[in-house]
Amino acid sequence: MATPPATPDDASPHAARLEEITPGVHAWIQPDGSWWINNAGAVTDTTGTIVIDTCATEERTRRFLTTLTTATGGAPLHTAVNTHHHGDHTYGNSLLPATTTIIGHEHMRRSLLADTFLAHPSPYWQPAPSWGDLTLRPPTRTIRDELVLTAGRTRVELHHPGASVHTGGDLVVWLPRQRVLFTGDLLFHRVTPMIASGTATGALRGLNWLSTFPARHVIPGHGRPIDAADLPRVIADHERYYRLVLHTAHNGVRRGLTPLQAALDCDLAEFATWTDSERIVINLHRVYTELTRSPYDTRHALADTLVYNGGPLHTSV
Ligand SMILES: [Zn+2]
Numbered sequence: 001m002a003t004p005p006a007t008p009d010d011a012s013p014h015a016a017r018l019e020e021i022t023p024g025v026h027a028w029i030q031p032d033g034s035w036w037i038n039n040a041g042a043v044t045d046t047t048g049t050i051v052i053d054t055c056a057t058e059e060r061t062r063r064f065l066t067t068l069t070t071a072t073g074g075a076p077l078h079t080a081v082n083t084h085h086h087g088d089h090t091y092g093n094s095l096l097p098a099t100t101t102i103i104g105h106e107h108m109r110r111s112l113l114a115d116t117f118l119a120h121p122s123p124y125w126q127p128a129p130s131w132g133d134l135t136l137r138p139p140t141r142t143i144r145d146e147l148v149l150t151a152g153r154t155r156v157e158l159h160h161p162g163a164s165v166h167t168g169g170d171l172v173v174w175l176p177r178q179r180v181l182f183t184g185d186l187l188f189h190r191v192t193p194m195i196a197s198g199t200a201t202g203a204l205r206g207l208n209w210l211s212t213f214p215a216r217h218v219i220p221g222h223g224r225p226i227d228a229a230d231l232p233r234v235i236a237d238h239e240r241y242y243r244l245v246l247h248t249a250h251n252g253v254r255r256g257l258t259p260l261q262a263a264l265d266c267d268l269a270e271f272a273t274w275t276d277s278e279r280i281v282i283n284l285h286r287v288y289t290e291l292t293r294s295p296y297d298t299r300h301a302l303a304d305t306l307v308y309n310g311g312p313l314h315t316s317v
Pocket residue numbers: 084086166185221
């Protein structure tokens with residue numbers, strides 16, 4: 001049966017597209033960038049292909065890898081980089097060829113091995129994600145700060161931001177010659193950022209750090225690619241959002257509100273139209289732990305997010 005054409009708001013797997021950013025550099029862009037629907041990428045040279053992240057489900061990852069293999073004339077896939085441990089970027093690792101070297105930050109590897117969402121059906125999302133036949137496959141090589149890969153004549157740099165930003169084990173992929181930056185989830189684009197596994201203060205520092213890359217093309221972890229002219233605005237948007245989260249959390253703690261009460265009391269204003277705006281609850285939970293020095297409780301934060309949302313979180317993954 002022929003694949004139906006994608007509509008602008010189509011978030012189904014067949015709406016994903018492989019875009020050639022510059023010769024040999026591809027981005028796998030998956031609308032609508034909502035829960036579990038990420039972007040990935042690849043760099044191909046004479047020696048083969050380096051993949052940047054996989055996808056959440058078997059179907060989405062197979063689509064990505066099959067489309068990429070066709071576009072690159074069957075170039076062998078020898079290396080993969082995981083920008084962080086979240087399942088939307090890593091669950092598909094097990095579909096990579098057995099000989100693939102998978103690289104991630106050392107903290108990312110530990111966090112992926114502690115993942116429970118792949119093995120246990122989750123009540124938080126609806127329809128419940130159907131992962132397919134996938135198993136956790138952690139990196140075989142870890143780094144702490146940075147690493148330079150050379151693929152043919154292409155220099156591929158991996159950098160850690162030096163702080164806990166989106167997670168404790170974030171990496172960006174920087175191609176200095178092509179001036180292409182794959183940010184992982186250090187940037188979202190018109191999708192609400194999430195710092196459940198990171199810190200708000202680190203996220204602010206991470207924005208300054210991202211600004212130091214003289215990028216022409218930026219591939220965020222979720223949402224449409226960002227060109228150089230638009231990048232300062234996108235970074236400024238993130239900064240205002242993180243400052244709103246920090247301000248709301250400080251006020252909430254001072255007034256004795258719970259994170260959920262603080263979220264319900266918060267006017268998201270310009271950010272109310274961003275996809276997954278209910279993440280304000282999760283983000284406040286995280287900042288509360290920073291302010292009150294209490295442990296972050298994933299289940300509590302998600303349960304509160306469902307209350308705020310009026311039911312399970314929608315996903316088209
Ligand atoms: Zn993430």
